Amino acid sequence: MSRWVDVCDVEDLVPDRGAGALVGAYHVAVFRLSSGEIYALGNHDPFSGANVLARGIVGSAGDVAKVASPIYKQAFDLRTGVCLSDPDVRVPVFATRVNGGRIELSDRPVPPARPGTASADSPLPQDDKEEQ
Amino acid sequence: MVGHKLVELITRDGGLERWRIVVFAEEKRLAYDRVGLSALFSGSTAEDLSLVADGAYDGVLVHLADPVVAVDREQRLVVSASGAEERYDALVLATGSYPFVPPVPGHDLPGCFVYRTVEDLERIREYAAGARVGAVVGGGLLGLEAANALLALGLETHVVEVAPRLMPLQVDDGGAAALAERIAELGVFVRAATQTTELEPGPDGGVRTMRFSEGTDLEVDLVVFSAGIRPRDELARTCGLKIGPRGGVVVDNACRTSDARIFAIGECALARDRTWGLVGPGYEMAEVVASQLTGSPDAPVEFTGADLSTKLKLMGVDVASFGDCFGEQESSRDVVLRDDVARVYKRLVLNTDTGRVAGGILVGDASAYQLLRLMAAGELPTPERPEQLLFPAQAGDAGPGILAMPEDTAVCSCNNVTKRVICAAIADGVSDVGGIKAATRAGTTCGGCVPLVTDLLNDELRKSGREVSNNLCEHFRHSRQELFDIMRLRRIGSFAELLAACGRGRGCEVCKPAVASMLASLGGGHILKGEQAGLQDTNDHFLANLQRDGTYSVVPRVPGGELTPDQLIAIGQVAKEFGLYTKITGGQRIDLFGARVEQLPAVWSRLIDAGMESGHAYGKALRTVKSCVGRTWCRYGVQDSTAMAIRLELRYRGLRAPHKIKSAVSGCARECAEAQSKDFGVIATERGWNLYVCGNGGMRPQHAELLASDLDDESLVRYIDRFLMFYIRTADRLERTATWLNKLEGGMSYLRSVVVDDVLEIGTELEADMERHVAGYECEWRGVVEDPDRRQLFRTFVNSPDPDPDIVRVSERGQMRPALPEERAAVTPVLVGSVR
Ligand code: SRM
Ligand SMILES: Cc1cc2nc3c(=O)[nH]c(=O)nc-3n(C[C@H](O)[C@H](O)[C@H](O)COP(=O)(O)OP(=O)(O)OC[C@H]3O[C@@H](n4cnc5c(N)ncnc54)[C@H](O)[C@@H]3O)c2cc1C
Ligand code: SF4
Ligand code: FES
Numbered sequence: 029m030s031r032w033v034d035v036c037d038v039e040d041l042v043p044d045r046g047a048g049a050l051v052g053a054y055h056v057a058v059f060r061l062s063s064g065e066i067y068a069l070g071n072h073d074p075f076s077g078a079n080v081l082a083r084g085i086v087g088s089a090g091d092v093a094k095v096a097s098p099i100y101k102q103a104f105d106l107r108t109g110v111c112l113s114d115p116d117v118r119v120p121v122f123a124t125r126v127n128g129g130r131i132e133l134s135d136r137p138v139p140p141a142r143p144g145t146a147s148a149d150s151p152l153p154q155d156d157k158e159e160q
Numbered sequence: 161m162v163g164h165k166l167v168e169l170i171t172r173d174g175g176l177e178r179w180r181i182v183v184f185a186e187e188k189r190l191a192y193d194r195v196g197l198s199a200l201f202s203g204s205t206a207e208d209l210s211l212v213a214d215g216a217y218d219g220v221l222v223h224l225a226d227p228v229v230a231v232d233r234e235q236r237l238v239v240s241a242s243g244a245e246e247r248y249d250a251l252v253l254a255t256g257s258y259p260f261v262p263p264v265p266g267h268d269l270p271g272c273f274v275y276r277t278v279e280d281l282e283r284i285r286e287y288a289a290g291a292r293v294g295a296v297v298g299g300g301l302l303g304l305e306a307a308n309a310l311l312a313l314g315l316e317t318h319v320v321e322v323a324p325r326l327m328p329l330q331v332d333d334g335g336a337a338a339l340a341e342r343i344a345e346l347g348v349f350v351r352a353a354t355q356t357t358e359l360e361p362g363p364d365g366g367v368r369t370m371r372f373s374e375g376t377d378l379e380v381d382l383v384v385f386s387a388g389i390r391p392r393d394e395l396a397r398t399c400g401l402k403i404g405p406r407g408g409v410v411v412d413n414a415c416r417t418s419d420a421r422i423f424a425i426g427e428c429a430l431a432r433d434r435t436w437g438l439v440g441p442g443y444e445m446a447e448v449v450a451s452q453l454t455g456s457p458d459a460p461v462e463f464t465g466a467d468l469s470t471k472l473k474l475m476g477v478d479v480a481s482f483g484d485c486f487g488e489q490e491s492s493r494d495v496v497l498r499d500d501v502a503r504v505y506k507r508l509v510l511n512t513d514t515g516r517v518a519g520g521i522l523v524g525d526a527s528a529y530q531l532l533r534l535m536a537a538g539e540l541p542t543p544e545r546p547e548q549l550l551f552p553a554q555a556g557d558a559g560p561g562i563l564a565m566p567e568d569t570a571v572c573s574c575n576n577v578t579k580r581v582i583c584a585a586i587a588d589g590v591s592d593v594g595g596i597k598a599a600t601r602a603g604t605t606c607g608g609c610v611p612l613v614t615d616l617l618n619d620e621l622r623k624s625g626r627e628v629s630n631n632l633c634e635h636f637r638h639s640r641q642e643l644f645d646i647m648r649l650r651r652i653g654s655f656a657e658l659l660a661a662c663g664r665g666r667g668c669e670v671c672k673p674a675v676a677s678m679l680a681s682l683g684g685g686h687i688l689k690g691e692q693a694g695l696q697d698t699n700d701h702f703l704a705n706l707q708r709d710g711t712y713s714v715v716p717r718v719p720g721g722e723l724t725p726d727q728l729i730a731i732g733q734v735a736k737e738f739g740l741y742t743k744i745t746g747g748q749r750i751d752l753f754g755a756r757v758e759q760l761p762a763v764w765s766r767l768i769d770a771g772m773e774s775g776h777a778y779g780k781a782l783r784t785v786k787s788c789v790g791r792t793w794c795r796y797g798v799q800d801s802t803a804m805a806i807r808l809e810l811r812y813r814g815l816r817a818p819h820k821i822k823s824a825v826s827g828c829a830r831e832c833a834e835a836q837s838k839d840f841g842v843i844a845t846e847r848g849w850n851l852y853v854c855g856n857g858g859m860r861p862q863h864a865e866l867l868a869s870d871l872d873d874e875s876l877v878r879y880i881d882r883f884l885m886f887y888i889r890t891a892d893r894l895e896r897t898a899t900w901l902n903k904l905e906g907g908m909s910y911l912r913s914v915v916v917d918d919v920l921e922i923g924t925e926l927e928a929d930m931e932r933h934v935a936g937y938e939c940e941w942r943g944v945v946e947d948p949d950r951r952q953l954f955r956t957f958v959n960s961p962d963p964d965p966d967i968v969r970v971s972e973r974g975q976m977r978p979a980l981p982e983e984r985a986a987v988t989p990v991l992v993g994s995v996r
Contacts, residue, residue, distance in 0.1 A: 036958040044666070044694040045701075047958040055966070058958065061666070062656075062694075077203040077981060078710030079964050083698045083757075087668030089634070096669035098698035098706055103669070113594040114604075115213060 032125065032132040038066070041131070046082035046095060051133050056122055057082035058131060059095060059106060067106040068122035068133050073097045074111075081119065162426030162442035163254030164191030164211055167220060169450035179453060181220045182246045184238070186227035186255075187277060190217065195439055195574070195605055197281060198305050201312045203981045206278045231399040233419055250421055252449060253396060253409060257389035257427040257437070262297070266359030271367035272383045275306040284384065288313040291381035295319070295370060297356050299326040301472065303386035307348055308475045310384065312982045318349040318378060320370070322387075325352055330470060330481040334498060335523040338505035342477045342524065359383065391428045391435050404430040413462040414452065415445050423449045432465050439605070440573050441466035447576075467537055467573055471522075471529045478526035483519025483536030484509055492518050495547040499524075506550045508532070516542040530612050539569040571612050574605035582613060586620045593617060632893060633670040636663045640818065640893045644678050648889075653684065654691050673697040674893045677780055680816035681888050683932050686943045687816075688950050699778035702954065703940055704760055707753060709967055709978040712760060714740070714752040715777035716767050717813060720787040720805035720825075721748030730770030738763055741975045747784035747822070749775060754976060756963050761951045764941040773939035776814060780894075782821045785809035786834065790827030790844065799844030801827035804873070808842070811877065814937045815884065818891040818900075822856070836864045839897040840880055845869065849876045853883055853911070854901040862898040865908050868916055878927060882915045885926035 035049050041060035048071050049056045055071035059082075071079045076099035084095040087103075089112055094103040103112045104119055111117040120137035167181060175181075192209040199209065223240060230239045236248050259274035261267050271291075273284050288294065294310040296303045299321030310317040319326070325336030326343075340350050355373035362368030370378045391408040402410040402418035408430030415423045415431065425445035427437055436442060441463075448463045450456065469482035487494055487509040497506040504524035511518040517535035522528065528549045534540040543549070567580040577600045585599040593614055597603050603610045631637050638646070643658070652658050655675050659667060667675075676695035680687055687693075687700055699705050704712035716731065731750055735742045738759055740752040755763050764774075776782060785808045788794065790801030805825040815821070824833035825842040835841025841852040847870040855864025868879055891900040904910060913919045944950045956964050968979040 040958050042694055042953070043691075048956050048964075050957045050960045050962070055964075063666075074204070074208055076708060076710075078708065079966055080698070080706070080710045083701065083706075083710075085669040085672050085697065086666070086694070087635075087672060088666035089668065090665075093666065094668070099708070099710075101669060110214075113597070115598070116210060117208065 030123070030134045030136050030138065032127070033135045034127075035131045035133050038126060038129055038131055044086045046084065046086065048079065048082040049133070051122070051135055054120075054122075054136065055079045056133060057095070058124070058133065059086055060131075061086065061093060061106075065093070065106075066124040066126060066131055067093070068124045069095070069104060069106065069109050070120035070122075070137065072119065073099060073102075074117055074119060075100050075102050161191055161194055161211065161439055162256075162446050163252070165443050165446040166252060166254065166425065166450055168216060169446060170454055171216070171220070173450065173454040173456040175450070175454040176219050179250075182248075183217075183220060183222045184226055184228045184240055184244075184246075185222065185224050187279075188225040189278070190222070190224070192278065193605070194276070197275075197278070198309050200278065200281045201285070201309045201982065209278070228395060231395055231422075233399050233422070236421065248421070250423065250453060253417075253422065253424040253428055254426045254442075254446075255392040255395065255428045257391050257435075259385060260388045260390045261385045262356070262387050264356055264358055266361065266367065267385070269359055269361050269367040270365060271381060272359065272385065274385050275302060275309070281309070284309070284382070285313065287382055288315060291315055293318070293378075293380045294382040294384065295378060295380045296384045296386055298386035298388065299323070299350065299352065300329060300386065300388070301327060301470070301474075302389075303384075304343070304474045306384045306386050307343075310382070311346065311348060311475070312980075314982055315382065316349075317347070318351065318380070319343075320354050320356055320372070321350070321352045322355050323352065326350065327479065330485070331479065331521050331523060332486060332507065334496065334507065335479070335481075335505045335521045338498075338503050338523040339474075339477060339479060342503050343475055346475050348475070389427065389437060391430070393428055396422075396424065396428075404435075408435045413448075413464075415448050415463055425449055431463050436466065436468075438466070438468065438470070440576055441468075444576050466576075467533070467570065469529075469533045469536070469573065471526050471533075478522065478524060478529075480522040480526040480529040480533075481520070482529065482533040483517070485519040485521050487519070489518060495550065497547075497550045508547060508550060510546065517546050530609065533573075534569060537569075539566055571616065572600075572602035572605075572609040574609075575601045577602035579616065582616055583620055586617060587624065591617075591621060632674060633668055635659070635665045635667050635671050638662060640674060640678070641890050643675070644681075644889055647675075647678055648682060653679070655679075655695050656691060667695075669697070670893070673700065673780075676700065677816045677818070681933075683936050685936075686938075687940060688944065688953065693953065702757060702760060703764075703774060703778055703944065704755065705778045707978070710964065711754045711756050711967060711978070713777070714755055714760070714763055714767070715745070715749060715775040716772035717775035717809070718749035718784075719809040719813075720785055720802050722787070722802060722806060723750075727770060727772065730767070730772070734763060734766045734770075737766070739969070739976055741977060745777075747777075748786045749784060751777070754969070754978070756956065756967060758955045758961070758963060761945055761954050765945045768939070768942055768945055774814075774941040776940075779814075780817055780819050782809070782812040782815045782817075782823070784822060785812075786822075786824035786838075788825075788827050788832035790825075794827055796830060797827035797844070798846055799827055799849065801825040801833065801842075801844055804842060804844075804849070804876075805833070808877075808880070811934055812880075812884065814940070815888075815933055817884070817888050819894050819896045821884065821897070837861065838864060840864070840883060842876065848872050851876060851879055854897040854908075856896050856898045858896075860898075862902075864898075865901075867908070867912055879915055881930040882918075882923055882926045883911075885929045886911075886914055886922075889926075 033051050041047050043060055043062040046057045046059040049058050057069050057071040059067045071081050073080050080098055083098045086095050093106040096103045109119040109121040123134035123138045125132050190212045193211055196209055226240045226242045228238045229241050237245055239245050259276050274280055294315035295318040296307045297320050299319045307317050307319050325333055326339050356370055357373050358371040359367050360369040367383050370380055393403055393407055393409050396409040397403055404410050409417055409424035409428055410430045411417050411424050415425050417424050426442035445463050448460055451461055471480035491511050491513045492509045493512050495508045507521045509519040519536050520532055535542045569579045570576055571579050581600050585596055590596055590599050596613055603613050672695040704714055735752050740754050743751050745751045785805045787802045787805030791797030791799055821839045823840050824835040824838045826833040826835045827844050835843050836852050837855045837857045841864050843850045849871045850869045851867045852864035853867045855862055887897055968984045969976040970979045970983055
């Protein structure tokens with residue numbers, strides 16, 4: 029069962045930029061968009077093998093918010109973790125929410141949100157209800 | 161793989177409306193890319209190899225890890241190991257092959273493996289942890305791949321081949337010799353013409369001694385058998401289908417077995433009198449069957465055979481063979497290029513009757529493979545002097561023949577994608593290689609065809625008048641030059657303003673850094689100021705060059721290459737203190753590699769205290785102005801080239817441009833500083849300086865051209881000011897000066913009229929722009945080190961001061977370097993449940 033883990037202040041993040049975070053043993057890349065949404069993906073770039081997705085450039089392709097790996101530039105959908113140029117590749121997605129100005133992440137990857145339903149605080153999976 | 165392809169094709173063509181599909185799989189996971197199996201040893205996971213897109217099996221019933229054990233043809237029933245039964249109207253066997261293990265005594269001892277499935281590799285990896293020496297039995301294509309894997313696992317690796325040479329099926333003696341030499345250099349021990357007669361266990365019961373026919377033996381800890389594959393035809397045999405003399409389920413050209421309701425495809429099938437051990441022909445068979453099951457009109461209804469040409473990179477060595485590679489026809493004659501220095505071997509087989517390329521073998525450099533293969537297949541005309549294709553491509557050669565290729569040419573042989581299909585995708589609006597991959601799957605397997613696909617794409621776009629668009633990206637319908645003018649004239653000072661004025665969306669990794677660079681060229685202040693920080697590419701964002709493992713390199717500026725002993729000592733001390741790898745660069749300065757993000761400010765603080773400043777190695781900006789010693793020391797020097805180089809480097813340091821800018825100053829015509837290969841280069845004359853512009857080395861070397869001669873110091877600087885600012889205003893994103901000049905209408909004489917004769921009357925404006933840059937320059941690193949808020953950006957984790965534990969170093973030649981994946985695996989503990 030996953031729980032929320034406190035990570036940092038919203039203000040600790042530069043808008044439209046990512047930052048690395050450690051959640052237990054997971055390397056997570058947390059992104060704050062200038063439009064307010066917070067997203068979190070695994071920080072491990074499957075193409076280069078380095079933990080660098082947090083250092084990529086945030087942008088969009090059509091309506092999809094994305095981050096481009098700084099090493100070989102493959103882009104990943106911030107909502108689903110799916111690689112846009114190679115949809116067979118996906119990085120893990122973590123749930124995010126803002127709680128009193130603090131960013132919280134799920135303590136493990138969650139099933140990716142379906143495109144279009146992601147929001148700034150996507151809910152944790154159902155089985156977590158009692159814990160909150 | 162082939163079975164999965166079939167399911168994909170049937171679902172794509174609406175087959176789920178007609179058929180209820182049931183898949184039985186022996187392995188415990190859905191289809192994965194067996195061709196890329198070895199990637200498991202270079203950091204990929206089994207999930208990375210999956211071939212299955214989300215939802216691909218919606219509506220399909222799958223029994224995983226439950227092989228079919230019997231087929232009852234009378235009742236049209238299959239029975240699985242777990243006892244599940246399914247009736248069928250059509251049955252497709254896509255059972256692949258199994259690795260053949262020669263029945264030598266001891267072949268089944270613990271420590272003996274094959275190389276076929278994810279699980280095989282996992283077992284090898286596990287066993288190798290306690291092993292030191294590994295041997296591969298079989299020096300064919302797969303055997304060498306397995307040997308590479310053992311090497312990657314850190315084992316002393318031996319390859320034992322019965323035939324007198326490696327890869328006996330693909331290359332000849334000459335090719336095998338070049339290959340063996342290169343492979344030996346990588347540390348692999350090759351024993352050809354050697355038969356393994358027996359394996360004996362050691363005291364622990366695991367394999368220990370290999371005995372060979374010639375009476376020698378070898379102590380090993382682990383053995384991988386890769387002595388060929390055999391079709392898995394056991395089901396077909398037991399239910400009485402016709403089997404070939406050497407195995408394989410006999411099928412007709414429609415891939416039907418001797419029972420019309422049963423098909424066989426992929427490696428288990430014996431089609432056109434042979435089995436096919438590559439994925440491409442298997443996929444073609446899947447298409448043949450899919451078209452019969454769905455009635456889809458455009459797919460082929462007959463398996464016509466396939467090209468068995470192969471190109472691989474084995475242990476970093478290119479190996480290719482195509483067509484009639486052994487010259488078996490009466491009329492064939494060879495052209496052989498054997499370069500024992502570069503260890504390259506190329507053999508071209510020509511048919512003397514027709515004058516055409518018939519086949520060939522390439523080892524060490526297979527860059528000409530795609531074209532030669534197409535010529536051998538008769539899909540491209542053979543040029544007049546085909547032997548010239550054996551020499552490495554010269555800069556400026558246009559890829560011959562793409563236009564000449566007929567529509568049915570298979571551009572991507574892995575996925576059997578023809579030129580027609582790719583062109584159709586382009587006509588449907590696809591405009592980049594990524595789009596072609598997604599739409600056609602061309603280029604998604606071995607990647608070998610991507611250069612060809614790219615050429616085809618550019619060519620088609622140009623032909624269809626969709627002039628390879630000069631829009632910056634999907635967010636701006638303007639070229640870089642247009643945006644630059646908009647920003648300059650409307651005094652736009654931020655990305656947000658520009659987006660509001662003439663863009664849409666959120667921007668991306670193309671337009672953001674381009675706009676950041678233009679803001680910097682227009683005097684936008686520190687590149688990490690406010691919103692600008694978010695725009696920068698990681699190199700500019702961290703003011704350092706990102707390396708493959710996520711660390712950075714640090715390059716202090718060394719104007720003109722002149723360095724005092726104290727500065728040298730200071731650089732050495734910093735490197736020592738932070739454990740950085742040091743190297744003299746090709747640009748007359750010193751690079752310090754391997755600094756972690758959170759170390760960068762401290763490293764720079766030390767360097768700045770020692771009087772150094774940013775070298776902008778990370779920026780599309782002035783890099784270096786190289787110098788020679790010049791008149792001061794050199795007996796031939798006619799001017800003080802070192803002083804001029806330093807003056808120029810200090811003047812233009814930090815100048816942001818569409819691409820990097822390099823320069824050099826030589827003290828006489830002997831040109832030791834290589835000024836004629838630079839974006840702007842200066843050569844001393846008796847009377848002053850000659851100014852050359854628009855040269856570069858790199859991917860497409862081009863000599864700089866003379867812009868003006870015998871200039872005094874001040875005119876030299878004035879012309880360079882104008883030249884650079886004109887380039888910055890008008891060039892496209894990532895366009896070096898040479899490319900820019902090549903596209904500039906009127907070429908060098910137009911450029912000269914602008915810079916020297918000032919026909920546009922913008923000379924003073926351009927000089928003023930440059931003066932503003934010079935006056936506004938400050939060291940970007942000083943601006944970070946002295947600003948606590950900016951220093952804050954330099955950390956690995958927002959919620960922890962720790963370094964990235966995945967960055968692992970090993971020592972080599974007295975310095976540190978990044979650990980290779982397998983070395984890293986040896987020292988990093990694996991966290992259960994971690995996704996790292
Ligand atoms: C360090 C160095 C190699 C070395 O060990 O000597 C180097 C390293 C890199 N070069 Fe270079 N180049 C280095 C000298 C050169 C030279 C030689 C020279 O400058 O005299 C050339 C050919 C000359 C030229 O550019 O005209 C050169 C042609 C390239 C190119 C091809 C440019 C082109 O127009 O074709 C690239 C790719 C690019 O910029 O797009 C490149 C790119 C790179 C990058 C930035 C690749 C990357 O993105 O990681 C490397 C990162 C450097 C780092 O991490 O610090 N490097 N590179 C040299 C640094 C010089 C310096 O002090 O700044
Ligand atoms: C390391 C390696 C590298 C390779 N490199 C290349 C390359 O560069 N280029 C290239 O073209 N080819 C390459 N190949 C060959 C390529 O992988 C094969 O040609 C391809 O996988 C054949 O596809 P297939 O579907 O016929 O067989 P497979 O991919 O082997 O699939 C057959 C499946 O059927 C299952 N099965 C068998 N019997 C039963 C049963 N009774 N019930 C249920 N399931 C059953 C098997 O477990 C297997 O999962 C390589 C192979 C390997 C091992
Ligand atoms: S030549 Fe290639 S590998 Fe070597 S430093 Fe330059 S870019 Fe890197
Ligand atoms: S030829 Fe292998 S991917 Fe196209």
